[in-house]
Amino acid sequence: MSEHESATPADAADQIRPTKRRVEDALLARPGVVGVDIAEKWSDGRPTGQQAIVVHVVAKRDHGDLGADEVIPPSFDGIPTDVVARVVRPLSVQESDPPQVDDEGPTTRRRTRPLAGGLSFGPADAVTIPVDGIAQRRTVNGTLGALVVERHTGRLMALTNWHVAAGDGLEDLGSTWIQPALADDGDPRSDRVGALVRGTLTDRIDAALVAIAPGAPWLPGIVGIGAVTGAAPAVTGTTVRKSGRTTGLRTGVVTSVDYTTSVDFGPGIGWHTLRDQVRVEPEAGGQAFSAGGDSGSVVVDEEGRVVALLWAGEDDGSFSVASPIAVVLDTLGIDVLDVRTARALLAAQARAARARKVQAISPWAASLPPISSVYRGVSAWGARPPAGARGRSAAARPTFRPTWTSSPDAGAASADGATSGRPTGSARTHDGASTEPFTEPFTEPFTEPFTEPFTEPFTEALGTNPFTEPFTEPFTEPFTEPFTEPFTEALGTNPFTEPFTEPFTEPFTEPFTEALGTNPFTEPFTEPFTEPFTEPFTEPFTESAGTAFTASLASASPRTQARVIAAIRAREIFWAGFIAAATRRGR
Numbered sequence: 001m002s003e004h005e006s007a008t009p010a011d012a013a014d015q016i017r018p019t020k021r022r023v024e025d026a027l028l029a030r031p032g033v034v035g036v037d038i039a040e041k042w043s044d045g046r047p048t049g050q051q052a053i054v055v056h057v058v059a060k061r062d063h064g065d066l067g068a069d070e071v072i073p074p075s076f077d078g079i080p081t082d083v084v085a086r087v088v089r090p091l092s093v094q095e096s097d098p099p100q101v102d103d104e105g106p107t108t109r110r111r112t113r114p115l116a117g118g119l120s121f122g123p124a125d126a127v128t129i130p131v132d133g134i135a136q137r138r139t140v141n142g143t144l145g146a147l148v149v150e151r152h153t154g155r156l157m158a159l160t161n162w163h164v165a166a167g168d169g170l171e172d173l174g175s176t177w178i179q180p181a182l183a184d185d186g187d188p189r190s191d192r193v194g195a196l197v198r199g200t201l202t203d204r205i206d207a208a209l210v211a212i213a214p215g216a217p218w219l220p221g222i223v224g225i226g227a228v229t230g231a232a233p234a235v236t237g238t239t240v241r242k243s244g245r246t247t248g249l250r251t252g253v254v255t256s257v258d259y260t261t262s263v264d265f266g267p268g269i270g271w272h273t274l275r276d277q278v279r280v281e282p283e284a285g286g287q288a289f290s291a292g293g294d295s296g297s298v299v300v301d302e303e304g305r306v307v308a309l310l311w312a313g314e315d316d317g318s319f320s321v322a323s324p325i326a327v328v329l330d331t332l333g334i335d336v337l338d339v340r341t342a343r344a345l346l347a348a349q350a351r352a353a354r355a356r357k358v359q360a361i362s363p364w365a366a367s368l369p370p371i372s373s374v375y376r377g378v379s380a381w382g383a384r385p386p387a388g389a390r391g392r393s394a395a396a397r398p399t400f401r402p403t404w405t406s407s408p409d410a411g412a413a414s415a416d417g418a419t420s421g422r423p424t425g426s427a428r429t430h431d432g433a434s435t436e437p438f439t440e441p442f443t444e445p446f447t448e449p450f451t452e453p454f455t456e457p458f459t460e461a462l463g464t465n466p467f468t469e470p471f472t473e474p475f476t477e478p479f480t481e482p483f484t485e486p487f488t489e490a491l492g493t494n495p496f497t498e499p500f501t502e503p504f505t506e507p508f509t510e511p512f513t514e515a516l517g518t519n520p521f522t523e524p525f526t527e528p529f530t531e532p533f534t535e536p537f538t539e540p541f542t543e544s545a546g547t548a549f550t551a552s553l554a555s556a557s558p559r560t561q562a563r564v565i566a567a568i569r570a571r572e573i574f575w576a577g578f579i580a581a582a583t584r585r586g587r
Contacts, residue, residue, distance in 0.1 A: 010236055012051035013038045017258060019077045020053050024260050028273065031070050032057045034087055035261035037279065041082040053079055056086040056261065088261055088312045088321055090206075091295035092122075092142045092164045093183065093246065106248035107223070108143075109184040114217035115193060117146040117298060118224060118243025121160060121210075122181030123196070124188035127168035129267045140167030141181035143245040145298040146228060146306055147218055147337040148209070148329075154348055156218065157334065158210040160296030161311045162199035165208040169268015171199055177210045181245065183293075198332070201265070203275050205323040205331055206311040220342040222300065224249035229304035231325050231336045233257075234278045240301050242280075242310055242320075244294030252280040252289040252320070254299075254307075259321060263312055278308040278322045288317025298325070306336050354561050358554045361568055368571040374578065 016038050024036040035056030041048045055072050060083060063071070072083050109120045121144035126137045142164030148157050158177075165171055178191040193216050199208025212218060221227045224243045234240070234254050243249045256279040264271050280299060282289045290297065290313045299308040299322050308322030325336075335341060553564055 009040070009051055013236065013256075013258060016051060016053060016079050019079055020258060023053070023076050024275075027055055027072070028260070028262055030072070031067075032059065033072075034058060034263075035259065037256050037260070038258040039082075039256055039279075041080055042084075050080060052082045054082045054084060056084055058085070058087055060085045086314050086318070088263055088314050088319075090161070090163045090263065090265055090311060091290055091292050091313050091320075092140055092161065092167065093292040106246065108243060108245050108248050109180055111180050111186070111191060112223070114219045115144065115147070115158070115179060115212065116219050117144060117222035117228070118245075118249075119144045120180035120184045120186070120245040120293075121158065121177065121296065122164060122183075122186070123167070123172070124176040124178045124182070124186070124192065125172070126182065129168050138167065139182035140164055141183040141245065141293055143243075143294055143296040143310075144179060144210075145296045145309055146222060147212070147220060148332075148334040149337050149341055149345060150209075151333045151335060154345060156212045156337070156345065157197060158194060158212060159298065159309065159328070159332075159334070160208050160210065161309070162201045162206050162208045163265050163269065163311065164295050165196050165199045165210075166201075166269065169266070171208075172196060173198065184245070200331060201269070201272060202331065203273060204327045205309070206274065207309055207323065207328045207332060209332055209334065220337045220339055222298065225300055225304070227304060228300070228306060228336055228338045230306070230338050231329060232301060232303075232305040232307055233326060234299070234301075234307040234322075234324060238301055239283070240280060240299045240307060242289065242294070242297045242299050244290055244297040244310070246291045246293035247288065250289050251283045251286060252299075253283060255279050255281045255319065257324065261312070261321065274321075274323070276324070278324055279319050280308075280310075280322060281319045282317070288320075289313070290320040291317065294320075350558070354558060355554055357565055358561065361553075361565065362572075365568050365572040368568070368575050371571055371574050 020036060020038055027033050027036050033055055037054045037056065038051060039054045041050045041052035041054070053076060072081055075081055108118050112119050120141065122139070122141045126139045128135050128137055130136075131138075142160055145159045148159050149155070150157060162171070165175075173196055175196045176188065176192050177194045177196060178186040178188055179193045180186040180191065182188075192213065194210040194212045197209045197211045222243050225241055234257050236254050236257060238254050239251065240254055241249060241251050257276065259277040259279040260273065260275040261277065262271055262273045278299065280289050290310055292313075294313070295311055297310040298306045299310055301307050306325050308325050309328050310320055310322040312321040313319070314321075329335060337345070553561055556564070
């Protein structure tokens with residue numbers, strides 16, 4: 001028994017690999033050879049248990065029909081060879097007349113929100129390619145493999161294949177992508193979910209990135225599989241799964257991590273050789289692991305870790321080909337979006353949103369005095385105080401003494417910190433007490449004057465209790481065509497085996513939540529990722545406007561920021577109305 005026969009498959013592959021890499025280019029140069037691999041040698045239709053250098057050819061022929069340059073040596077450096085007829089092709093699908101999606105077909109071909117891995121996905125525009133010498137318009141359709149995060153920017157992106165992005169051989173950067181793909185009745189206007197950022201076809205990977213549109217709902221998982229837990233190398237002999245646009249969820253076994261193959265990518269691209277690829281065969285007695293349209297699917301191990309990016313398959317479905325995920329991630333500068341990374345991404349988005357709110361505070365609003373400073377000196381109730389004020393002593397009643405001065409510089413701050421609202425050039429002066437009730441325009445909700453610092457939460461809509469419900473503003477600026485359909489919550493107990501198919505009617509503004517348990521894909525996400533602000537703002541706001549104030553507020557806690565911003569907004573609206581009313585009375 002030879003050394004290669006006695007070693008385990010993994011150990012034998014390690015021993016054979018240097019020789020295989022040394023001879024594979026010479027083998028691929030022979031007519032009809034399309035692949036070189038390390039795998040078990042078969043003889044007379046039976047496995048021999050011996051690892052060999054396996055040569056893949058377009059078709060097997062009798063030895064006597066082969067030319068001298070076509071004959072494969074029986075061994076290299078004592079390592080046996082084997083010859084098999086195998087041809088692989090890219091797994092995107094191009095169609096001229098997209099069929100209607102069958103309700104009995106895979107759910108991965110349907111319109112699904114939130115976005116996740118394993119769904120039908122493709123460019124919004126068809127391509128023109130030569131078919132039998134005639135130019136024809138074809139749709140290009142593939143799979144959204146998994147959500148990823150760009151390392152240097154933190155941008156959320158979708159991972160798929162380069163050849164799906166470049167169906168005619170031309171990579172159209174900035175092009176719109178939709179879910180589902182055109183062949184699955186995707187609508188370029190209403191189903192837009194992102195834009196192509198970049199892609200590459202090298203001797204190791206076939207991969208592309210699509211930036212997810214701000215506001216698009218998403219979850220860090222794969223339909224039918226569940227949450228993604230990270231990335232890991234593919235290991236020969238392990239069980240893996242994938243979810244793809246055409247075949248849905250399938251199970252297979254990694255049979256090699258050494259497959260090198262030359263593939264015809266079609267018009268505009270031609271033949272390319274990819275080395276050291278992952279080869280996956282269907283589980284025993286199972287269906288084909290992949291088919292056309294599954295390009296871009298990710299291969300996941302039993303622990304939920306992504307191990308490879310699927311891009312090709314053998315014509316008869318006997319095996320599929322995928323690029324090792326580590327090379328994909330490092331080449332494109334991305335990381336797989338697992339639950340932990342998703343939480344970090346959302347925290348960063350929340351911080352950015354709070355920073356934008358702080359920066360949006362105008363110097364005028366930040367410098368406004370407390371609302372309670374208006375009520376002093378003389379009773380503002382007039383002859384009949386409101387019911388809520390009856391029974392109070394005269395000394396306890398608030399007073400109202402606005403001080404307005406004429407000035408060529410209308411709008412300047414007065415001595416007590418209020419802002420003048422008189423038009424430029426007005427000579428009228430109010431320097432006494434106002435004994436008339438202050439009823440315009442604040443008959444509602446300002447019918448009772450303030451006697452204490454502002455202690456109630458505020459909303460621009462002046463609702464009943466605005467801060468017992470979460471903020472619903474999106475974290476990032478809206479997409480050029482914002483989503484007009486709402487996110488529907490999980491249908492049933494497992495939203496990833498029964499995708500979301502209900503139509504949208506409102507914008508989705510909470511793509512994810514912090515309420516991620518150990519299995520976030522079996523429970524719908526209904527809790528906001530920020531806590532509601534229910535504590536009143538009780539401290540007087542005395543900070544001055546400008547850079548120092550915004551820097552101080554930006555470093556405060558989220559709860560403090562919300563309370564301060566709410567108070568500033570309350571003052572801004574109050575003083576705007578106050579100035580308008582006083583100006584109107586002074587005419």
